[in-house]
Amino acid sequence: MYTRLNHAQPYAIGLFRIVVGLLFACHGAASLFGLFGKDTVSAGSWPGGFAAVIQLVGGGLVLLGLGTRVAALVSSGSMAYAYFNVHQPEGLFPMQNNGEPAAMFCWAFLLIVFTGPGALSLDRLFSSRDSGGEGERTGQERRTAVPA
Structure with missing residues (x-):
């Protein structure tokens, strides 16, 4: 059973990334463009505009x-x-302090x-x-893979 879950892990991580990215982008769009009834901020104002x-x-x-890892690091910071x-x-x-989000x-x-x-x-x-179609395999995986 766990091997099936391990097989699905990249897809679960991908879906997690998609949902988190979408929710975060919605927060920025709401702040910059006044969507969802939120007040707008100027893109150049500190810190709200830069955050948006x-x-x-x-x-x-x-x-x-x-650029997922770099974008996620900046967003996390x-x-x-x-x-x-x-x-x-x-x-x-x-x-x-309403800091959960x-x-x-x-x-x-x-x-x-x-x-x-x-x-x-x-x-x-x-x-x-x-x-050349090898995806994200590491050097070790390429060395130990059996050629087709």
Whole structure:
């Protein structure tokens, strides 16, 4: 049973990345364009405007799986900044300071940094084209693979 779950792991990671990226991009779009009844912020204002741009662009890149690890690292860092500089001064715990979304996005993006984009990503598509169809296999896997 666990081998079937292991086989599906890249797809589960890919779906996780897609959902997290979409939700993050929606936050940025709502702040920049006033969607979902949210007030707009200027893209050049500090820190809200810069955060909204990072949310929109970073979320979009993570959603597509393009430059995933770098986009996820920047997005994670922006949410850590948001939590410690905006939310945490209002109270010690996320339930007190309304910082749950910032904390969850921070840790979700940090997980994506370390797991990679998973399946269904442009990163994986481009890396398989560049390496002659070998995908993301490591050097060790290439050395031990039985030639066809």
